[in-house]
Amino acid sequence: MDRKVENIDVDIATDAHPEDILNLFNKVIPTGIKHGTVTVLGVKNKYEITTFRIDEQYYDLRHPEKVQYVSDIHQDLSRRDFTINALAFDPLTKELIDDFGGIEDIQRRIIRTVGDPQARFQEDALRMLRAIRFSSNLMFEIEEDTLRQIKKNSELLLNISKERIRDEFNRLLLSDKPSFGIELLRQSNILNIMIPSLIKCYGEQQNDFHLHDVYYHLIYSCDAAPKDIVLKIAALFHDIGKPISLAECKQKGIKENVFYNHEVYSEQIAKEFLTEYRYSKNDIQVITKLIRNHMFHYTPSWTDGAVRRFVARVGEDFIPLLFALRVADRIGNGKNFGYPKILINFWDKIQQVINENHALKITDLAINGNDIMERYELKPSKLVGNILSQLLEYVLDDHSVNTREKLFELADIVFEKLKKESSILDLTE
Structure with a gap:
């Protein structure tokens, strides 16, 4: 295969037992010694070394209850998941060992299990997702019976840890064409198990601006x-709330296909998925923020203050991610590619505002919360934050007021206004 591989893992199989390897090398990590695997640390690389073995009954649809060491590489290869992974090279004899037709399957671009696919998947249910991930990464077809058994046994994935499923899913999304793998997830029923809301997008038509239905637009x-996994997931989920939004609109008597507030529903669905599959808090925050803000609509009539307000709301560091999502969104509609002129103008306007180095967040103000508390004899409270937030609004419109003298004058006005609107007791809780 003419394929570039950046990181090559060298896995070594041997008839030596783990304790022999531990005694032979200085730096050895017992990574999976229960199943005969240790990792030897070299000068630059690490090498996973596993003793020839056969697996006994699997107890959790993931791991064998017990392994039995053998002295034969052929027996060892028989326990592998797919034929393309059941290949071994003997560096002494220069022999390529291929007992299950792996070379032919590579040439034919096929993913096929070693032996009975149902047995392989019932041993380790994660293999179903791995098959689709390999297919997506390599752009290989999945052999007919193998795919049939994935669909038949798809619900076995419910017994696999969310973290392991997440890791395989991430690898799929980072392939050159994740839509290829996502389509296989849909056809095999796995997508319905993992992201049922994405299935609801299938066949959901949009307006004339989009060439595809919501599902194909997303993939x-x-x-x-x-x-970037954050951008891949944000792109996959950014419109996933459209079916719910459309139903809401139809209940209100709106006949055309419009999706008011779909970004709100999309954010909620994404957050539920990301939480269920144990993504990091930071990833959840960034992805949901991207989805929540992806519907921004800039026009040339925006003032500098409006642009500063946008940057303040979204966050300076967040802008490149949001623009990358917008471009992916445009390409995904099937009719538009790249940056339109108005988006380029908006980007330039944002850079101009950022380069001016004026206040864009509360911490950029010439006064802070301690100044407010001292001036009005307040304790830390919502009131202090409310005053600072309103002062920032003044500064975003006119950066010249960002001096201590002028901000204190404005703070007096804001403080009196807030006292009239609400009781200080409520605001200072």
């Missing part, structure tokens, strides 16, 4: 997003 947007 093609995912293709177009840069190879």
Whole structure:
């Protein structure tokens, strides 16, 4: 295969037992010694070394209850998941060992299990997702019976830890064309188990601006997003709330296909998925923020204050991610590519505002919370934050007022206004 591989893992199989390897090398980690695997640390690389073995009955649809060491590489290869992974090279004899037709399957671009696919998947249910991930990464077809058994046994994935499923799913999304793998997830029923809301997008038509239904728009947007897992997931989920939004609109008597507030529903669905599959708090925050803000609509009539307010709300560091999502969204609609002129103008306007180095957040103000508390004899409270927030609004419109003298004058006005609107007791809780 003419394929570039950046990181090559060298896995070594041997008839030596783990304790022999521990005694032979200085730096050895017993990574999976229960199943005969240790990792030897070299000068630059690490090498996973596993004793020839056969697996006995699997107890959790993931791990064998017990392994039995053998002295034969052929027996060892018989326990592998797919034929393309059941290949071994003997460096002494220069022999390529291929007992199950792995070379032919590589040439034919096929993913096929070693032996009975149902037995392989019932041993280790994660293999079903791995098959689809390999298919997506390599752009191989999955052999007919193998795919049939994935669909038949798809619910076995419910017994696999969310973290392991997440890791395989991430690898799929980072392939060159994730839509290829996501389509296999849909056809095999796994997508319905993992992301049922994405299935509801299938066949959901949009307006004339989009060439595809919501489902295909999302998976093609995912293709177009840069190879960053945060952007891939944001692209896949950014419109996933449209079916719910459409139903809400129809209940209100709106006949045309419009999706008011779909970003709100999309954010909620994404957050539920990301939480269920144990993504980090930071990833959840960034992805949901991207989805929540992806519907921004800039026009040339925006003032500098409006641009500063946008940057303040979204966050300076967040802007490149949001623009990358917008471009992926445009490409995913099937009719538009790249940056339109108005988006380029908006980007330039944002950079101009940022380079001016004026206040864009509360911490950039010439006074702080301690100044407010001292001036009005307040304790730490919502009131202090409310005053600072309103002062920032003044500064975003006119940066010249960001001096201690002028901000204190404005703070007096804001403080008196807030006293009239609400009781200080409520605001200072």
